[in-house]
Amino acid sequence: MQGGSGQSSMPFPSGSIDKTRVYDVKPLRSLDPVFPNSAQAPSSDGTCPSGFSPFFPFGAPQVPQASPPRVPMPTPIRAYRIPEPGEETPARASNGESTDNQKRAASNKSRSSQKKAKKSQDLQIDVSSLIGLSTSDREEGNRDVVNVVLMTFDGLRRRLSQLEDAKELTPGLVKRADMKAGNVLMSTGIRTNMKKRIGGVPGVEVGDIFYFRLELCVVGLHSQSMGGIDYTTIRGEYEDEAVALGIVSSGKYDDHTEDSNILIYSGQGGEKGDDQKLERGNLALDRSSRRKNEVRVIRGMKDPANPNSKVYLYDGLYKVQDTWIEKGKSGGGVFKYKFERIPGQASAFALWKSIEKWKAGVTSRTGLILPDISSGAEKFPVSLVNDVDGEKAPGYFTYLHSLRYSKSSIVPLAPDRCNCVKDCVPGDLNCSCIRRNEGDYPYTGNGILVSRKPLVHECGPLCQCFPTCKNRISQTGLKYHMEVFKTKDRGWGLRSLDPIRVGTFICEYAGEVVDRARDNDEYVFDTTRNFNPFKWNYEPKLLEEASTNDASEEYNIPSPLIISAKNVGNVARFMNHSCSPNVFWQPVVYEENNQSFVHIVFFALRHIPPLTELTYDYGIAGSAGSSAPKWRRKCLCGSSKCRGSFG
DNA sequence: GCATTATCATGCTG
DNA sequence: CCAGCATGATAATG
Numbered sequence: 001m002q003g004g005s006g007q008s009s010m011p012f013p014s015g016s017i018d019k020t021r022v023y024d025v026k027p028l029r030s031l032d033p034v035f036p037n038s039a040q041a042p043s044s045d046g047t048c049p050s051g052f053s054p055f056f057p058f059g060a061p062q063v064p065q066a067s068p069p070r071v072p073m074p075t076p077i078r079a080y081r082i083p084e085p086g087e088e089t090p091a092r093a094s095n096g097e098s099t100d101n102q103k104r105a106a107s108n109k110s111r112s113s114q115k116k117a118k119k120s121q122d123l124q125i126d127v128s129s130l131i132g133l134s135t136s137d138r139e140e141g142n143r144d145v146v147n148v149v150l151m152t153f154d155g156l157r158r159r160l161s162q163l164e165d166a167k168e169l170t171p172g173l174v175k176r177a178d179m180k181a182g183n184v185l186m187s188t189g190i191r192t193n194m195k196k197r198i199g200g201v202p203g204v205e206v207g208d209i210f211y212f213r214l215e216l217c218v219v220g221l222h223s224q225s226m227g228g229i230d231y232t233t234i235r236g237e238y239e240d241e242a243v244a245l246g247i248v249s250s251g252k253y254d255d256h257t258e259d260s261n262i263l264i265y266s267g268q269g270g271e272k273g274d275d276q277k278l279e280r281g282n283l284a285l286d287r288s289s290r291r292k293n294e295v296r297v298i299r300g301m302k303d304p305a306n307p308n309s310k311v312y313l314y315d316g317l318y319k320v321q322d323t324w325i326e327k328g329k330s331g332g333g334v335f336k337y338k339f340e341r342i343p344g345q346a347s348a349f350a351l352w353k354s355i356e357k358w359k360a361g362v363t364s365r366t367g368l369i370l371p372d373i374s375s376g377a378e379k380f381p382v383s384l385v386n387d388v389d390g391e392k393a394p395g396y397f398t399y400l401h402s403l404r405y406s407k408s409s410i411v412p413l414a415p416d417r418c419n420c421v422k423d424c425v426p427g428d429l430n431c432s433c434i435r436r437n438e439g440d441y442p443y444t445g446n447g448i449l450v451s452r453k454p455l456v457h458e459c460g461p462l463c464q465c466f467p468t469c470k471n472r473i474s475q476t477g478l479k480y481h482m483e484v485f486k487t488k489d490r491g492w493g494l495r496s497l498d499p500i501r502v503g504t505f506i507c508e509y510a511g512e513v514v515d516r517a518r519d520n521d522e523y524v525f526d527t528t529r530n531f532n533p534f535k536w537n538y539e540p541k542l543l544e545e546a547s548t549n550d551a552s553e554e555y556n557i558p559s560p561l562i563i564s565a566k567n568v569g570n571v572a573r574f575m576n577h578s579c580s581p582n583v584f585w586q587p588v589v590y591e592e593n594n595q596s597f598v599h600i601v602f603f604a605l606r607h608i609p610p611l612t613e614l615t616y617d618y619g620i621a622g623s624a625g626s627s628a629p630k631w632r633r634k635c636l637c638g639s640s641k642c643r644g645s646f647g
Numbered sequence: 648g649c650a651t652t653a654t655c656a657t658g659c660t661g
Numbered sequence: 662c663c664a665g666c667a668t669g670a671t672a673a674t675g
Contacts, residue, residue: 174668175658183670213656225670227654250655268654
């Protein structure tokens, strides 16, 4: 049974698969990708707006219909933009081709997706205005929409996680805040890219990272919450056609190869030694292979910071170049698919592999000046790199990882400490530190900040709890391998060699506490500046049970705090400004030397892929009493929301 | 239209 | 560290 004969559209009649023979996949001409000369051809990145001339990812438009089929052929995939019922479909209509099937699929789709939402329809309308999502945003996303959906997901997830942590230990309780948050978002329509499409998903970029499978669902990158193969079925005139959309490779089945552009993926099914069947996802991958369709590839990676959790890396588009059958470990036949990466995409998985080698010292990297500019002051080395120009080092400073109070008029707060034994326990209102946090433990079990707050109260050295207590996150030092690097046009900058999960502690702003910043001092953190307000916490209206009276994100700092990192400081002094930053600051207070001081602590605003520059909002001085500094500068952050200047 | 099914998830226990 | 378990959500399938 050869698949390459080109005669049959079913190369594997069920039940008569010859597992010993390598599966020959000469391309079937009649199954080559067919994109009609219409405005609805999918573009490779999905950004082609309807009404504009289509982009043909395979070069010139192909005319495979030239060779007439002798057997009933499946209807070629016309377009993945399934029209809404009642929506005009000018290109197709003028071709005189039936769209009944697509319309049927579309109406099925919208019905089934709204089925669950029906009971909370009121909420859905309320919620979409709340979050600012339109119906078309749900259908097709963009960078901002994807970001809003992800922020909403994790805000709710963190809050639910916090509530779970505070509950009594009950044997039956399974902590799955991710599923609950995902379910709420799916059922209230806080999701995007519901329209299935081959190729890239608008708003998701190659190299983007995710920490839960449900995040992939809500942004429409991979709609299966567990399944590794995302596919759909096209209703054809004569028969239905399965098409693969994407895969998640968890690495469980030795899928990774030496060549970063190649991935060997195993089919699904065949659990207890049975042969896998050419159906569902397996069939879809086979079809996509013949059609040479693009398939999204998401690679499940070990999280370097947390061995228990996984990072999902979007590695862009691949094509299935070869498929065959192997004998699996349990004896049954297993489908194998050889994925080959489409050239010209941003480096993602390959970059991760390079970083692993740098960290292990296997390969030296270009531009490395110093392995550790902290000279051992930090737990992890802070490398110094310049692959842009000849500058050898930033100006001299002394490395210090916390605050120094010199000639400051800061009035320390009254000290307070808890008497907990071992670790402070979430939900324990006998703990005075938890009480000062309005009864909420500020961090989740794995140390992630739950909400921005007026002030976070951490345990201090004189608290009776163990130093391992989770309520000391900002005092535990760097968690990542950071790197100071020379940017193209903004001096030195800061980035991480490890992926950073939203809400994780990055570092505090170390330096000397001063009464007033000197005019020429560019290394200043000043809490009196005006900062762009932004929403990071969960939306209390989303879920009654997650609500609380105090969800304020306004900072409440007892007295103005100005820190200069010109002479002494840590990695934070290298972080540049951006008007759409990926890091934010949070005031944190704890006791030291019988006094309590406020610290400025940085947390990840969103997931940050490795080697992405870390930035925060420097704020703007001047409006409320304090005079504008002499060094206010033109902003080069490049964001679409850029305010033009900062400082 | 509704229930069933398959699935490279998670978190936790042993 | 890993195997195994319980609880699951999604969308295709029947």
